[in-house]
Amino acid sequence: xxxxxxxxxxxxxxxxxxxxxxxxxxxxxxxxxxxxxxxxxxxxxxxxxxxxxxxxxxxxxxxxxxxxxxxxxxxxxxxxxxxxxxxxxxxxxxxxxxxxxxxxxxxxxxxxxxxxxxxxxxxxxxxxxxxxxxxxxxxxxxxxxxxxxxxxxxxxxxxxxxxxxxxxxxxxxxxxxxxxxxxxxxxxxxxxxxxxxxxxxxxxxxxxxxxxxxxxxxxxxxxxxxxxxxxxxxxxxxxxxxxxxxxxxxxxxxxxxxxxxxxxxxxxxxxxxxxxxxxxxxxxxxxxxxxxxxxxxxx
Amino acid sequence: xxxxxxxxxxxxxxxxxxxxxxxxxxxxxxxxxxxxxxxxxxxxxxxxxxxxxxxxxxxxxxxxxxxxxxxxxxxxxxxxxxxxxxxxxxxxxxxxxxxxxxxxxxxxxxxxxxxxxxxxxxxxxxxxxxxxxxxxxxxxxxxxxxxxxxxxxxxxxxxxxxxxxxxxxxxxxxxxxxxxxxxxxxxxxxxxxxxxxxxxxxxxxxxxxxxxxxxxxxxxxxxxxxxxxxxxxxxxxxxxxxxxxxxxxxxxxxxxxxxxxxxxxxxxxxxxxxxxxxxxxxxxxxxxxxxxxxxxxxx
Numbered sequence: 001x002x003x004x005x006x007x008x009x010x011x012x013x014x015x016x017x018x019x020x021x022x023x024x025x026x027x028x029x030x031x032x033x034x035x036x037x038x039x040x041x042x043x044x045x046x047x048x049x050x051x052x053x054x055x056x057x058x059x060x061x062x063x064x065x066x067x068x069x070x071x072x073x074x075x076x077x078x079x080x081x082x083x084x085x086x087x088x089x090x091x092x093x094x095x096x097x098x099x100x101x102x103x104x105x106x107x108x109x110x111x112x113x114x115x116x117x118x119x120x121x122x123x124x125x126x127x128x129x130x131x132x133x134x135x136x137x138x139x140x141x142x143x144x145x146x147x148x149x150x151x152x153x154x155x156x157x158x159x160x161x162x163x164x165x166x167x168x169x170x171x172x173x174x175x176x177x178x179x180x181x182x183x184x185x186x187x188x189x190x191x192x193x194x195x196x197x198x199x200x201x202x203x204x205x206x207x208x209x210x211x212x213x214x215x216x217x218x219x220x221x222x223x224x225x226x227x228x229x230x231x232x233x234x235x236x237x238x239x240x241x242x243x244x245x246x247x248x249x250x251x252x253x254x255x256x257x258x259x260x261x262x263x264x265x266x267x268x269x270x271x272x273x274x275x276x277x278x279x280x281x282x283x284x285x286x287x288x289x290x291x292x293x294x295x296x297x298x299x
Numbered sequence: 300x301x302x303x304x305x306x307x308x309x310x311x312x313x314x315x316x317x318x319x320x321x322x323x324x325x326x327x328x329x330x331x332x333x334x335x336x337x338x339x340x341x342x343x344x345x346x347x348x349x350x351x352x353x354x355x356x357x358x359x360x361x362x363x364x365x366x367x368x369x370x371x372x373x374x375x376x377x378x379x380x381x382x383x384x385x386x387x388x389x390x391x392x393x394x395x396x397x398x399x400x401x402x403x404x405x406x407x408x409x410x411x412x413x414x415x416x417x418x419x420x421x422x423x424x425x426x427x428x429x430x431x432x433x434x435x436x437x438x439x440x441x442x443x444x445x446x447x448x449x450x451x452x453x454x455x456x457x458x459x460x461x462x463x464x465x466x467x468x469x470x471x472x473x474x475x476x477x478x479x480x481x482x483x484x485x486x487x488x489x490x491x492x493x494x495x496x497x498x499x500x501x502x503x504x505x506x507x508x509x510x511x512x513x514x515x516x517x518x519x520x521x522x523x524x525x526x527x528x529x530x531x532x533x534x535x536x537x538x539x540x541x542x543x544x545x546x547x548x549x550x551x552x553x554x555x556x557x558x559x560x561x562x563x564x565x566x567x568x569x570x571x572x573x574x575x576x577x578x579x580x581x582x583x584x585x586x587x588x589x590x591x592x593x594x595x596x597x598x
Contacts (some may be wrong), residue, residue, distance in 0.1 A: 015415055091516075093511060093512040093515055094467050094511065094515070094591075124580075138440050139440060140440065141437050141438060141439065141440065141584050141585070141586040142582055142584045142586070167492070168393050168491060168492045177576045177577055179486050179579065192467060192491065192492075193466070193491075193492055193493060193588050194492060194517075194586075194589075195465045195589065196582060196584075196586065197570065197573060197578070197581070197582040197585075197589070197591065198581045199582065201577070201578050201579065201580055211447075212392060212393065213392040213519040216392055216491075216515075216519075217390075217392075217517065217518050217519055218516065219516050219518055220512040220515075220516055248556075253563055257521070271496065274496060277476045278476055278500070279496070280478065280497045280500065281500055282421075282496070283441055283495060283496040283498065285440050285441045285495075286440070287440040287441070287493075287495065289492050290493075290494065290495065290496070292393075
């Protein structure tokens with residue numbers, strides 16, 4: 001009985017084939033199979049970061065339009081090989097996995113930032129300006145409006161201020177107490193329930209679009225706040241490169257579903273009101289951070 | 300700089316000492332230090348499950364008042380040693396860790412359920428009746444009312460129906476397609492963003508009150524839906540016992556903050572409106588599944 005049990009439970013997210021039945025919600029897999037090529041975008045390789053770990057590759061898309069100063073600084077550090085050999089220094093359960101120079105706090109031992117800047121304007125939010133925004137229908141506990149903008153989960157205050165939210169997979173810029181003290185040399189990825197209280201208090205550098213299952217499964221650190229208590233517990237990052245600097249033939253082929261596409265809207269609606277042999281009481285609603293943006297290997 | 304950076308970021312959840320400053324929000328640690336003994340409860344050992352894994356002990360509190368038939372069936376299986384030697388069979392990223400008999404679907408190989416029942420009434424929700432309820436002030440995307448009841452995160456439809464929500468750490472009953480097919484022999488714990496679409500479609504058996512960092516950090520399975528593709532990837536459960544069946548001297552001392560206490564209300568308020576040297580823009584709101592109920596070792 002169990003395998004069927006497991007399969008049935010897994011319908012929540014996974015995408016089994018489904019018989020024709022007008023009453024059943026189409027699965028994301030079925031919807032994606034019918035998508036048009038133009039509904040997919042290939043991220044700009046200048047905004048794609050390959051972080052190669054012993055367990056595999058993590059791909060981060062930088063939020064160029066939301067934190068351009070941070071994106072530029074991170075690119076500088078990547079190109080000067082700042083991150084190569086840095087480490088996963090902290091994994092706090094249901095919160096963040098953080099990486100960087102474990103000696104970054106010791107001025108005598110800290111790795112040089114090279115030509116990158118030590119401090120940056122905060123870029124915690126964005127005021128005014130124009131950007132695509134596909135609003136979600138069900139509201140939000142934290143903000144008057146939420147939706148997606150070019151693949152990023154975004155909240156708005158209704159008065160012209162907007163920010164990328166701290167959903168699962170969001171990559172943020174660790175900082176010291178002062179708002180201008182973040183520079184991108186230490187980054188964190190959200191690995192649990194979205195800690196939305198971080199919104200507007202930290203700069204978002206981008207989001208993981210592939211490889212979250214690597215960052216989320218490291219052993220949690222035993223020190224307060226999830227820092228590893230022994231240096232040997234830290235995983236060493238092999239290299240961090242920009243896709244733009246990798247020969248085209250060696251890049252990881254990846255496309256992201258456009259968040260202003262009809263297919264993305266259909267995927268959201270299917271999740272809001274899922275009906276099939278297993279789900280008999282659809283939620284009728286969906287929270288911003290419960291939506292993951294589909295990616296695919298276009299080959 | 301990094302260590303300070305890390306510390307500063309970590310203030311979001313961790314609990315450093317803090318200077319006296321009227322403008323600053325007290326930390327949970329400070330609030331808990333001032334709590335009264337009567338604000339803590341010791342869970343009934345008949346409702347406490349010790350699941351011993353090679354990586355340590357996971358403690359689950361059964362939701363006796365919300366799914367009594369399931370609690371009784373699980374107790375029967377525990378006492379007949381059904382779970383000893385069963386395995387972690389599935390870890391799907393940002394969703395669930397599931398355990399049970401890997402051969403449960405094969406009637407010839409499946410472990411006997413002993414005197415436990417094969418099917419149970421669903422117990423997906425609770426209608427009417429009286430139970431404690433401490434309502435949260437900021438609303439919810441999915442339900443008209445949310446709050447806590449004896450430590451469990453609960454949603455209500457405003458018409459007399461209530462259910463435990465699928466927050467991080469909630470333990471649910473895997474089932475087959477039919478609503479009555481769950482029996483507690485395979486359980487899952489939520490390890491990511493709360494999949495609230497499961498609410499009202501599955502029975503909740505209880506919640507993990509200690510040891511989530513073990514269940515959340517297993518490698519994700521490579522098969523669809525996170526099943527492990529090789530039997531050797533599965534972690535074997537050493538034993539599952541009820542605290543009531545363990546000699547008192549060998550029990551894990553644990554207390555849970557009462558969710559109808561003043562201190563719990565103060566902890567929630569401090570999280571809603573956190574102000575300190577790091578957080579300059581408090582969220583002003585909090586989502587149900589962003590609140591974890593404090594536990595402590597009373598010794």
